[in-house]
Amino acid sequence: xxxxxxxxxxxxxxxxxxxxxxxxxxxxxxxxxxxxxxxxxxxxxxxxxxxxxxxxxxxxxxxxxxxxxxxxxxxxxxxxxxxxxxxxxxxxxxxxxxxxxxxxxxxxxxxxxxxxxxxxxxxxxxxxxxxxxxxxxxxxxxxxxxxxxxxxxxxxxxxxxxxxxxxxxxxxxxxxxxxxxxxxxxxxxxxxxxxxxxxxxxxxxxxxxxxxxxxxxxxxxxxxxxxxxxxxxxxxxxxxxxxxxxxxxxxxxxxxxxxxxxxxxxxxxxxxxxxxxxxxxxxxxxxxxxxxxxxxxxxxxxxxxxxxxxxxxxxxxxxxxxxxxxxxxxxxxxxxxxxxxxxxxxxxxxxxxxxxxxxxxxxxxxxxxxxxxxxxxxxxx
Amino acid sequence: xxxxxxxxxxxxxxxxxxxxxxxxxxxxxxxxxxxxxxxxxxxxxxxxxxxxxxxxxxxxxxxxxxxxxxxxxxxxxxxxxxxxxxxxxxx
Ligand SMILES: Cc1cc2nc3c(=O)[nH]c(=O)nc-3n(C[C@H](O)[C@H](O)[C@H](O)COP(=O)(O)OP(=O)(O)OC[C@H]3O[C@@H](n4cnc5c(N)ncnc54)[C@H](O)[C@@H]3O)c2cc1C
Ligand code: FES
Numbered sequence: 052x053x054x055x056x057x058x059x060x061x062x063x064x065x066x067x068x069x070x071x072x073x074x075x076x077x078x079x080x081x082x083x084x085x086x087x088x089x090x091x092x093x094x095x096x097x098x099x100x101x102x103x104x105x106x107x108x109x110x111x112x113x114x115x116x117x118x119x120x121x122x123x124x125x126x127x128x129x130x131x132x133x134x135x136x137x138x139x140x141x142x143x144x145x146x147x148x149x150x151x152x153x154x155x156x157x158x159x160x161x162x163x164x165x166x167x168x169x170x171x172x173x174x175x176x177x178x179x180x181x182x183x184x185x186x187x188x189x190x191x192x193x194x195x196x197x198x199x200x201x202x203x204x205x206x207x208x209x210x211x212x213x214x215x216x217x218x219x220x221x222x223x224x225x226x227x228x229x230x231x232x233x234x235x236x237x238x239x240x241x242x243x244x245x246x247x248x249x250x251x252x253x254x255x256x257x258x259x260x261x262x263x264x265x266x267x268x269x270x271x272x273x274x275x276x277x278x279x280x281x282x283x284x285x286x287x288x289x290x291x292x293x294x295x296x297x298x299x300x301x302x303x304x305x306x307x308x309x310x311x312x313x314x315x316x317x318x319x320x321x322x323x324x325x326x327x328x329x330x331x332x333x334x335x336x337x338x339x340x341x342x343x344x345x346x347x348x349x350x351x352x353x354x355x356x357x358x359x360x361x362x363x364x365x366x367x368x369x370x371x372x373x374x375x376x377x378x379x380x381x382x383x384x385x386x387x388x389x390x391x392x393x394x395x396x397x398x399x400x401x402x403x404x405x406x407x408x409x410x411x412x413x414x415x416x417x418x419x420x421x422x423x424x425x426x427x428x429x430x431x432x
Numbered sequence: 433x434x435x436x437x438x439x440x441x442x443x444x445x446x447x448x449x450x451x452x453x454x455x456x457x458x459x460x461x462x463x464x465x466x467x468x469x470x471x472x473x474x475x476x477x478x479x480x481x482x483x484x485x486x487x488x489x490x491x492x493x494x495x496x497x498x499x500x501x502x503x504x505x506x507x508x509x510x511x512x513x514x515x516x517x518x519x520x521x522x523x
Contacts, residue, residue: 089463096466203466283474283510307469327506336516347514352474353505 053083053219055247059239060084061226062254064095065389066381068209069396070252071218077404080217087225091206093256097357101292102198102390103140104165107156107430112163114391121393131208133200134306138290140197141179144189145297152429167194180289182345202389231266236377250377257360259382268372271420272360272383273321278331280354284308294432300338301432327354359386365431369399370416440480442473454491461502477502
């Protein structure tokens, strides 16, 4: 293991891997990525892989649209298959509030140049997917360039490309403590020794909170369990991710043919619990049977859970920490970190390299929480 | 063993593919599962996990007994969504 590095990245999820790659690509190749288990063992390997550009605030929509632009060429750039597919997202509205919000979102997204359209319930079958039960659906929005990819393959692709550029990746190497002298970072302590470094990227998902505490920094992230299940593989019969905020569901058919999906309990207690529950299994089955009756005879083969690292405004925390030079946060993705990973990671690496980021991310600095006045996005599942 | 011998029958994964993945740096059952789908089939790894554990130890050393087994993911048997959703649901 290297004992001196220009930057240490903590966490081998999609964010850590992508930041490592963009740093090395930008010339900072003496970086070490430390992962306490194996790549994608955290939220990334448990996630739905959905890539949605339909957001209700301009900055989120912009980050997602720019990320799709990167995803489109990333397989070539990294020389790897990540199962990127532009199968679209179909978003279903059930309530008055949904309908009002969807029209606002539609205006904003069209202004940004997104190819989103409004569909009436009766258009869904002919335009997007035949098998959806539209009982109670008031309207829908559909964006054909929304996408999905395999999170494990994407992380592996970024990590391997980073290694080719000179980054060192140490698996099964938990960071026990970050080291600080006065107002600057000087290193990290791991179970296998110390690495001296002036820069640390904290990309450890929900575990970023205890890590930051080792240098007396508090970040406002609360972990919540989110459950998900997968069925036996079926012949491909629908392409888009189908979601609804008010009905509470997201599901899609992955490349292998399985249907994968989940929903969030509104009253889930915060904490690091990652157990699967029978409640989720039965409730999700009810939701799927209702929305897509054709799935009733399909078998569930597996369920699991992962953590959302949720911030007060459901937006990530990106940037250098006030008062601790060299301590960069890249966490708090609140359940949508995979889809914006390419752009966010590239912007953060520009910041670390001392360049001017090509999109303003200052608004994502943790200092926004002490300044008050946060803008909550309404499009979170 | 011959490279084309199938080790994971549910997902049709051969000895050669497993060895290649181990040599590329994936050294646990969980990692191999995520890349090769070994253990993701209907039997959920009951047939192939021990064999794969042995191949890992052959390539990188260690003991099968010390190896972390695949995490048990419920349900234990594949169950139809309609049944899970409850019999009250007319069909
Ligand atoms: C069920 C579920 C479904 C989701 N669906 C989607 C979706 O469809 N689309 C989407 O965009 N997002 C989705 N998400 C969110 C997405 O998974 C995350 O936002 C994203 O993967 C975050 O990546 P990350 O790299 O920040 O975190 P992680 O993947 O959690 O990576 C952090 C890593 O840090 C490591 N680590 C922790 N502590 C230490 C330490 N002390 N030392 C070293 N390493 C450490 C962990 O082992 C972990 O591998 C979903 C999440 C869940 C749980
Ligand atoms: S034989 Fe490997 S999953 Fe069944």
